[in-house]
Amino acid sequence: MTEPEPFLWTWQDATIGWSRSQSQGSTDLAVLLIHGFGANTGHWRFNQPVLAEQATTYAIDLLGFGRSDQPRARLKDEPNTAGSVHYSFDLWGQQVADFCREVIQQPVLLVGNSIGGVVALQAAQMLKQKSEPSLCQGLVLIDCAQRLMDDKQLATQPAWMAWIRPLLKTLVRQRWLSTALFRNAARPGVIRQVLKQAYPSGMNVDDDLVQLLYEPTRRPGAAEAFRGFINLFDDVLAPDLMADLDLPVNLIWGQDDPWEPIAEAQRWKETIACIHSIDVIESAGHCPHDEKPKIVNNILLKLVCNT
Template sequence: MSEISIANQTWQWHGQSINYQRAGTTGPALVLIHGFGASLGHWRKNIPALAEHHRVFALDLLGFGQSAKPAPGEPLPYDFDTWGAQVVDFVREIVGEPAFLVGNSIGGVVALQAAVLAPEQSRGVVLVDCALRQICDRKLHTQPPMRRLGRPALKKLLQNRALVHWLFHQIARPGRIRAVLRTAYGNPGAVTDELIELLLEPAREPGAADVFWAFINNFDGPLPEDLLPQLTCPALILWGTADPWEPIALGRDLASFPAVEAFIPLEGAGHCPQDEIPEVVNGHLEDWVARQGVAAIAPCHSPAA
């Protein structure tokens, strides 16, 4: 498939500049939401293909990519309430119609949060290796004893802004990023120089280290299992079988919620299947969204007496 250049656009939200892209002119609207430390560029292999039959939108969450990176709390905290509200307003103001929300990693939690905040604006939610947020304090009882005992010390350490800034700058180097991604990707060949630069460019911007500091100190907030029971639209879950960060064995537990129509394992893929095996992910998205359209126009049948 030939590369299609899609220009970045800017949307003002709470006085902050938000970067986004749009492609496609017909079909259902899809909103693609990236994970932690990533940006809309993580969907670069999906947008052109999906745009053939859909109106596709991708945005950089506040604090990431080419979106603004204000100091934490000035004016908004970096948490799921903020990002969920950002997606709700984006769908209302930019998309202009109810959309399918597609999120990878923490983007999955953001998609769920947005769908719960404004159910009338979500036609469906697709979770791609959704973040299970195992660092959350409410999940501490599931962790090994040493990790539970060390949590108070860890939290105190991470509150040290200068130390976390130093850690961030140690991580935000090409060699380190490459090593981290090679552990997260089931397909090491997908870890390209282009991908490394895509992730590093926003990390060089002023404010990026503070975003990192603020987020890793978030030991509270919603879990997928909090939000899925509140979902009023259907959900699809895609999960890489080789994901080392969010193991599929734990991810399968999310399939038990009534809103989840299907849980599809993606053989050999790691934490970011949309970048590793884009054709497979695109195919599942297209098929599922098409089925939702058929279901929406299918005639109703009265239940048997």
Template sequence: MQVSWNCIRRDPASDPSAPAVVLIHGFGANKDHWRHNQPALAEVSTCYAIDLIGFGASSQPRAQLTGEAHHRNHFSYSFDSWASQVADFCREVVKAPVVLVGNSIGGVIALRTAQLISQRCSGVVLINCAQRTMDDKRLHEQPVVMRWLRPSLKALVRQHWLSRSLFRNAANPRVIKQVLKQAYPSGSNVDESLMNLLQKPAQRPNAAEAFRGFINLFDDHLAPTLMTNLKVPVDLIWGEDDPWEPLQEAQRWASRLACIRSLEIIAGAGHCPHDESPEQVNPLLLRAVEKAKNI
């Protein structure tokens, strides 16, 4: 499968001991979502931004759902599969110690990748990491009616006609603008460039497949479980006004998980503070790279 990425090489005068940085986008985004971060990080480290399979300019194979007949050209849109993609990228392309930075589901992928590459990982930064409240393992937290409806919901979203219809609606420019109003509460950096980077990949022929795979992901990795025995330090960066991933949950993680080194809160920012408030987030990312040099 084809994997697309951007790479900005470190300044020749920068510290050669700095690890490389690999940036992992969230659901529906792509490598260009790091437009305001990658150049700043490249001042101190070689910085890569990767398109996950199903997004951006990477391959968009048909979704392989659990229980369906296996097909070698299909892809299981799961955290293990995406993490394996990133781990292979680190081994085959980066070929150096890395700091993994992930936003939203990219955070869960970063944590799983850190497990897979072990000593090659010098640190992880989670930016508004996905909490996955609808996972089966968290079903007991949901209202009784949701628990009762879950089997019917699972059967329904497996249908191609429904996933395609839902995707067409989600990829509508007016819907994207409404979602961005929620995700970027300050409205900062919600511009034509952002709209284009979200819309263009969604117009590719198989763009709906990653959507179908993801909405059928009911039982997969949870971030706290992945961090329970993680051997590398984790830094949390959180937009205070995230409408989907509450800050309170991140604060609980920070109080209970030994691997978490810091929690930095970005006031006024939402789900994507790296793009909404890069002037606040970039210094924190640079600090994480600096700390990783000593590991």
């Protein structure tokens, strides 16, 4: 197995980081890996080379993360100043859809972790709207973000949340506060502590992982995507994007995910027609692809073969 090749792509006047592990196989299907919040292409370190044994496998840095540009965040009601962007699932979904059209240019299986799962769903819908349903052949959602802080999820939250929500929204829109919160969180020691929550077994929480997550936070604009994301109180939800989706969706879920309840994922499987299966990874948390990569890779390889 060889290390993925790094590349840069120009998209909407921004520089986007991506990588590719070329396959020697004969399959016409490609795989695109989409990371979660705060991560980057390196988070697929144990998956991308293995999947490339079966299919050419790409990974992409969403705008604001990894090696991609980190433009200034613009909230919905703020002026559209030069160089600013509204970080949203529409933005990231368009980025992924355009990458599939312009760079991959062949049928693709979209694989997303956490918010990357929602991005994958949004991209699939955008490809469908452009009369290109054949370009996306299916999706794998790994501990897909349920976005419990979205306004549309308020009924599922404790009653006191409705009382503090206006104050919370006022506070997190303040750039000085969001930047301070980000800088406090973007420290190696804090990153390691968060990883220990996300990886309950403790497997693969190593110095390399801490470093690959820490390094992009040192860039000048790193706090901007954080500000944009924590202000997304009214954006798309995964079940809504899957409601009329006519592509196969498979779920992979860490049994002990501390942030995205597995019970909700199981409810999705029972109620959403496009979901074909759910594979539960025992003793794994929010990122089973990195915590238990051998198990997840075996599942992904089978899905690639059957798509």
